[in-house]
Amino acid sequence: xxxxxxxxxxxxxxxxxYGEDEVRSFFFxxxxxxxxxxxxDLAMQPNLxxxxxxxPKIMEALSLLKTEFPIQYILKETEFYGFPFKVTKSTLIPxxxxxxxxxxxxxxxxxxxxxxxxxxxxxxxxxxxxIAISLAKILPGLKVVALxxxxxxxxxxxxxxxxxxxxxxxxxxxxLETHSGLFPETLDVIVSNPPYVxxxxxxxxxxxxxxxxxxxxxxxxxxxxxxxYKAIIEFAKLHxxxxxFLFFEINEYLGQEMKALLQENNFTDIELRKDIxxxxxxxxxVKKIR
Numbered sequence: 001x002x003x004x005x006x007x008x009x010x011x012x013x014x015x016x017x018y019g020e021d022e023v024r025s026f027f028f029x030x031x032x033x034x035x036x037x038x039x040x041d042l043a044m045q046p047n048l049x050x051x052x053x054x055x056p057k058i059m060e061a062l063s064l065l066k067t068e069f070p071i072q073y074i075l076k077e078t079e080f081y082g083f084p085f086k087v088t089k090s091t092l093i094p095x096x097x098x099x100x101x102x103x104x105x106x107x108x109x110x111x112x113x114x115x116x117x118x119x120x121x122x123x124x125x126x127x128x129x130x131i132a133i134s135l136a137k138i139l140p141g142l143k144v145v146a147l148x149x150x151x152x153x154x155x156x157x158x159x160x161x162x163x164x165x166x167x168x169x170x171x172x173x174x175x176l177e178t179h180s181g182l183f184p185e186t187l188d189v190i191v192s193n194p195p196y197v198x199x200x201x202x203x204x205x206x207x208x209x210x211x212x213x214x215x216x217x218x219x220x221x222x223x224x225x226x227x228x229y230k231a232i233i234e235f236a237k238l239h240x241x242x243x244x245f246l247f248f249e250i251n252e253y254l255g256q257e258m259k260a261l262l263q264e265n266n267f268t269d270i271e272l273r274k275d276i277x278x279x280x281x282x283x284x285x286v287k288k289i290r
Contacts (some may be wrong), residue, residue, distance in 0.1 A: 001055060003031060003048045014065055026071050030061050033075050068208040081134040085160050090152035091128040092217050097275040098193055101249050101282050102131055104273065105191055106138045108245060108284070112188070118143040122183065122239075124175050124192040124232055125149075127217055129157030129168065131191055136166035145183075149174045150216065176231050183239045190236050193249035194228035195220050201253075225254060226261060233265050242289040248282065255280030 007027050014023045031037040034057055035050070042048055050058070061074050072078040072093045077086050080094040081102055087093055112119060119142050123132035126146035136144045146168050148154050154170050161168045175194075197218045202210060209218075220227060229248060236246050246267065250258050255272050262270050267285030275281040 001050050002046075003037065003042055003050065004046055006050065006058065007042075010062060013062060017066070017068065026065060029071060029075065030058055033077075034058060034061075068206075068211070070208050070212055073212060080128075080130040081138075083134060083137060083164050085128050085130055085133075086156055086163065087128050088152070088156055089212060090150055090214060091156050092213055094128060094130040097277075097279075097281050098131065098249060099134075100273075100275055101191070101193065101247060102134050102138070104282060104284070105131075105189065105245075105247050106135060108247075109142075109189055110139055119188040120186050121145070121189040121191065122147065122187050124190065124235075125194045125217070125228070126157055126170070127153050127193075129160045129170075131193065132168050133157070133160055133164050133166055135191075136161075136168055137164055145169045145171060147171045147173050147175065150214070153214075153217075175228065175235060186241065187236075187239050187244060188241055189245045189247070190232065190240055191247040192228070192232050194232065196225065196228070196249075196251040196254070198222045198225050198251070201251075225251065226257065229258065229261060233261065233267075236287065237265065240287045242287055244287045246285045246287065248284075250281060250283055252279035252281055255283070258283050 010027045011020060011023055018026070028039045035054060037048060064074055065071065070093055072087050073089060076088065077084060078093060079085070081099050085094065109119060121135060121142050121144050123144065123146040126132050126148045129146055132144050132146035136142055146157060148157065149172070151172055154172055158170055195218055197220065199219060200222050240246060248258065259270055259272055262283070262285040266288045268288050269286040271284045272280055273282040
């Protein structure tokens, strides 16, 4: 089958679900990944064709896309902050707003090394490792530890550290159960993108997310929406240095509640930031000197 004919099949089957531009993007992501054929290649050689053995692979991808299965899980990879990352159904697909959080963290702490000692940063709920690994790439002066409750997610995160050639220490633990002896009191920075979507918000979510991404990393009970933030703040009070930084990605509807929570726990210099879409999605606090 000619690739240009297959492209038309993709549009016929998928345009109503995704729109023409996104379908075009999906098609060329697949041809480049599977067959090393780019958009320019097809424009220059319009009669490029698939072999009989190549045909089933891309047709399977088409079938999955028709069910709104994420393209990132089909390809088993994505890009975050310009770096390559493997993703599986055990990890969330990294989002653009999380890139904004990484930028905020890096801009805040770059150049803060004291006496040639590396800053210690802990990423809680690391998933694919996108936050921890990106920060380790951007700021080679960091000593980075990444924690997650999911053994399967940590397998992926470790592969991503190798792919991106960074040294990150990975720890399997549940922050809701972590006792005070897990880390010494030497952390300069804690960053976390924990589960924060309330059950009541499921109706707002797209099927490709709701039906495929790990609920363990997404959802919290409606009546205890800040449980992970409360646990991490208690952890930070024990293990974050005085004047250390605490960064969170947050539920856009709970920005004021997060400000109040940090204030109640004696964090200072609290700053709530909006993402590029104008939603309250990030917050920073500084541990008060005792």
